[in-house]
Amino acid sequence: xxxxxxxxxxxxxxxxxxxxxxxxxxxxxxxxxxxxxxxxxxxxxxxxxxxxxxxxxxxxxxxxxxxxxxxxxxxxxxxxxxxxxxxxxxxxxxxxxxxxxxxxxxxxxxxxxxxxxxxxxxxxxxxxxxxxxxxxxxxxxxxxxxxxxxxxxxxxxxxxxxxxxxxxxxxxxxxxxxxxxxxxxxxxxxxxxxxxxxxxxxxxxxxxxxxxxxxxxxxxxxxxxxxxxxxxxxxxxxxxxxxxxxxxxxxxxxxxxxxxxxxxxxxxxxxxxxxxxxxxxxxxxxxxxxxxxxxxxxxxxxxxxxxxxxxxxxxxxxxxxxxxxxxxxxxxxxxxxxxxxxxxxxxxxxxxxxxxxxxxxxxxxxxxxxxxxxxxxxxxxxxxxx
Numbered sequence: 191x192x193x194x195x196x197x198x199x200x201x202x203x204x205x206x207x208x209x210x211x212x213x214x215x216x217x218x219x220x221x222x223x224x225x226x227x228x229x230x231x232x233x234x235x236x237x238x239x240x241x242x243x244x245x246x247x248x249x250x251x252x253x254x255x256x257x258x259x260x261x262x263x264x265x266x267x268x269x270x271x272x273x274x275x276x277x278x279x280x281x282x283x284x285x286x287x288x289x290x291x292x293x294x295x296x297x298x299x300x301x302x303x304x305x306x307x308x309x310x311x312x313x314x315x316x317x318x319x320x321x322x323x324x325x326x327x328x329x330x331x332x333x334x335x336x337x338x339x340x341x342x343x344x345x346x347x348x349x350x351x352x353x354x355x356x357x358x359x360x361x362x363x364x365x366x367x368x369x370x371x372x373x374x375x376x377x378x379x380x381x382x383x384x385x386x387x388x389x390x391x392x393x394x395x396x397x398x399x400x401x402x403x404x405x406x407x408x409x410x411x412x413x414x415x416x417x418x419x420x421x422x423x424x425x426x427x428x429x430x431x432x433x434x435x436x437x438x439x440x441x442x443x444x445x446x447x448x449x450x451x452x453x454x455x456x457x458x459x460x461x462x463x464x465x466x467x468x469x470x471x472x473x474x475x476x477x478x479x480x481x482x483x484x485x486x487x488x489x490x491x492x493x494x495x496x497x498x499x500x501x502x503x504x505x506x507x508x509x510x511x512x513x514x515x516x517x518x519x520x521x522x523x524x525x526x527x528x529x530x531x532x533x534x535x536x537x538x539x540x541x542x543x544x545x546x547x548x549x550x551x552x553x554x555x556x557x558x559x560x561x562x563x564x565x566x567x568x569x570x571x572x573x574x575x576x
Contacts, residue, residue, distance in 0.1 A: 211258070212253055214240045214241075214243060214246045214258060216265060225239055243275075254280075260286065269302070273306065284338060286309050286333055291315070311330055312422045336393070379575050380525075382504045386416065386501050388494060388506070389416070390490030391417070391418075393540050393541045395420070396432070398560055403415075414453075417457045417458065418488045418490045426458070427443060430443050433455055437455060444456040444458060465493060485514065491520035494524055502529075508531075512543055514544060518547040518548045518553070525553045531554045535559050
C-alpha cells in the first residue's frame with residue numbers, strides 16, 4: 191500500500207524550496223520514523239511514502255522527488271531491482287540505499303553504487319536503541335542535505351541559460367572552470383621522497399577508490415597504501431575484497447598489531463580508527479576503539495596525524511570525495527611536517543566537502559580530477575616532484 195503525501199507537478203527545484211524526499215521501505219515503523227525526522231528539518235520535506243519499490247516506480251513521475259531513500263529488502267520489487275527503473279525515469283534522482291548490516295546487504299549496497307545510487311546508509315538492528323537511532327538520524331539527514339544540494343546546483347546551472355543575453359550565449363558554450371577553485375592556494379610538493387600513500391574518503395568514496403587503486407599498481411608494488419573510508423563494519427570487509435580485485439594487489443581490513451609492508455593495501459575496519467606506530471625498525475597497525483572523530487569512526491585525521499611520527503615528511507596523502515572536513519586538520523599537520531596533500535576536484539566529487547575543506551585551507555599541492563590523480567601519484571612516487 192502506498193501513501194502519496196503530495197501530488198506536485200513536475201518542477202525544477204530552487205535553492206529556496208525544501209528538498210522533496212520519497213521514502214520507500216516495507217516497514218511502517220521505519221517509514222514513519224524517517225518521515226518524522228525529515229519533517230523536523232526546514233530545508234526538506236517528505237512528498238511520498240511507499241511500501242514497495244513497485245509503488246515507487248509507478249508513482250515516481252507524479253511525486254517527482256529530488257531524493258529517494260530506498261530500502262533493499264521489499265516485497266513485489268526490491269530496492270536493487272527498483273533502482274535502475276527509477277533512474278531510467280528520472281536520471282538526476284538522488285538515491286540513498288538503506289539496509290541492515292548483513293554481508294548480503296553490504297554486497298548489494300556496493301553494487302547499487304555501481305548502478306547509479308548516490309550513497310548508502312546502514313539501518314540500526316533495533317530502532318529502540320537510542321544511540322543507534324540517533325546516529326542513523328544524523329547520518330541520513332546529512333546525506334539527504336548534502337547530496338540534495340547537488341540537485342539545487344544542477345537546477346541553477348540548467349536555469350541560467352535563459353538569463354543570459356542572446357549575444358552572450360556563444361561565449362557560454364565552453365564549460366567554465368568552477369569559480370570556487372579558481373582562487374585556491376597551491377603549495378609545492380614536499381621535497382622528501384614519499385614513503386607511504388595515505389588515502390581518506392567518504393561519500394562517493396567506494397567508486398573513487400576502485401578507480402584510483404586500479405591506476406596505481408606501480409605505487410602499491412613499492413610502497414604501503416593505507417585507506418580510511420567512512421564505512422560501517424561488514425561494509426569494509428566487502429570493500430577490501432573489491433579493492434583487491436580492482437587493484438589486482440593484496441588488500442584487506444587492517445589487523446591490530448600487524449606489520450605494515452610495501453605491496454599491501456590496508457583498509458581501516460568499520461567501527462575502529464586506524465593508526466600506525468613505530469617499534470624499532472618495524473611499523474605496525476594500531477586499531478583504536480575510541481570515540482568518533484569528526485562524527486566518524488573510522489576517521490581520516492587519526493590515520494594522518496599518527497603517520498607523521500612514523501614517516502615524518504615522507505608522506506603523500508590524498509583526500510577524495512566526501513561530506514564534512516575530515517582529513518583537513520591531519521592534512522595540515524602532514525604539510526607542516528614536510529609531506530604533501532592532493533585533493534579531488536569539485537567537478538568529479540560526489541560531495542566536495544572533505545577535499546574542498548583541504549583545498550580551501552590552502553594545504554594542497556594539487557587539486558585534480560579523479561582520473562588525473564592516479565597518473566600523478568605514479569609520477570610522484572617515481573621521483574617527479576613537479
